[in-house]
Amino acid sequence: MSFDKGGKTNQAVEKYLLAKTLADTLLKDVIDERLREIAFREVEKSEILLNNGFGDSAVSHISYVAGWYPEISHHVKRIRVGNIMDKGEKLYEIGLYNAALKYFYQALQIDPGLALEVGVFEQGIAYDLLSMADSLNNEESINFILYALKESKKLAGGLSKSNQSILDNLEKKISIKSEYETKKRIKDILLKDNAKEKSIKPIVLGMTISEVENIMGKPKEIISQSNSNENMLWIYSYDKKITITLTFIDYKLFKIEE
Structure with a gap:
C-alpha cells in the first residue's frame, strides 16, 4: 500500500x-x-x-x-x-493532403465508425484542391482527388451525395481531357510525319545518278549492261514486297517502275 x-x-x-x-x-x-x-x-x-x-x-x-x-x-x-x-x-x-489521407484511412480501417468524420475531411480536401486547381486544369490535383474519393468509397462502402457528385464530375472531366490529349498526340504525330514526307525531295526523270542516290540511298542491286556505268538498272526492295526499279541511260534517270 x-x-x-x-x-x-x-x-x-x-x-x-x-x-x-x-x-x-x-x-x-x-x-x-x-x-x-x-x-x-x-x-x-x-x-x-x-x-x-x-x-x-x-x-x-x-x-x-x-x-x-x-x-x-x-x-x-x-x-x-x-x-x-x-x-x-x-x-x-x-496542406499535406496526401499524407493526411493515409493517416485517415489507416484510422478508418481500425474503426469503420469514423467513415463520416473521414468523409468530412475528404470533402474539405476536395474543395480546397478544387479551388487551387485553376478550375480543374491541374491534372495532378484532379487525379489525387479521384484517388481520395475512390479510396473512401471502397473503405466506407459508399460516398455522401455531395462527394459522389464531385467524383462523377471529375471522372467526366478527366475522361474528356484524356480523349482530347489522345487526339492531340495522334494529330501531332500525323503532322510530324506529313512534314517529314514534305521535306523529302521526290525523284524525277532526268536526275543524275548522284542526285538520285542522295535521295534514295544506295540500291539493293545494280545491273549494268557493260563495264560502263552509262546505262544501268537500280533495284530497291522495301517492306511488303515492294520493289522499285530505276533505269538510267547516259547517267540520267530514264524510267521509274514499281
Whole structure:
C-alpha cells in the first residue's frame, strides 16, 4: 500500500498482482477493485497525454496498462485511433493532403465508425484542391482527388451525395481531357510525319545518278549492261514486297517502275 499512496504506480501494481496470486477470494476482490481504480486513472493520464500532443506516449502508456488490466483494452484502440487521426489532422492543417489521407484511412480501417468524420475531411480536401486547381486544369490535383474519393468509397462502402457528385464530375472531366490529349498526340504525330514526307525531295526523270542516290540511298542491286556505268538498272526492295526499279541511260534517270 505504501507504493500506492506514494504515487509509485508501477511498483504498486506489481505488489498488487503478486498479492493477488497469494490472496484468498475475498482479498482478491479487494485487490481487483484497487487495480481497476488504478487502471482507469491511468486511462485518464493517457487521454491527457493525447490531448496535449503526446499521442505516441499515450498509446505506449495505455498499452502498458492493458498488459496488466486487460479490461481496458478497448481504450487502447480508441487512443490509438485518436493518435492516428491527430497526426492526419496536423498534416491536413498544413496542406499535406496526401499524407493526411493515409493517416485517415489507416484510422478508418481500425474503426469503420469514423467513415463520416473521414468523409468530412475528404470533402474539405476536395474543395480546397478544387479551388487551387485553376478550375480543374491541374491534372495532378484532379487525379489525387479521384484517388481520395475512390479510396473512401471502397473503405466506407459508399460516398455522401455531395462527394459522389464531385467524383462523377471529375471522372467526366478527366475522361474528356484524356480523349482530347489522345487526339492531340495522334494529330501531332500525323503532322510530324506529313512534314517529314514534305521535306523529302521526290525523284524525277532526268536526275543524275548522284542526285538520285542522295535521295534514295544506295540500291539493293545494280545491273549494268557493260563495264560502263552509262546505262544501268537500280533495284530497291522495301517492306511488303515492294520493289522499285530505276533505269538510267547516259547517267540520267530514264524510267521509274514499281
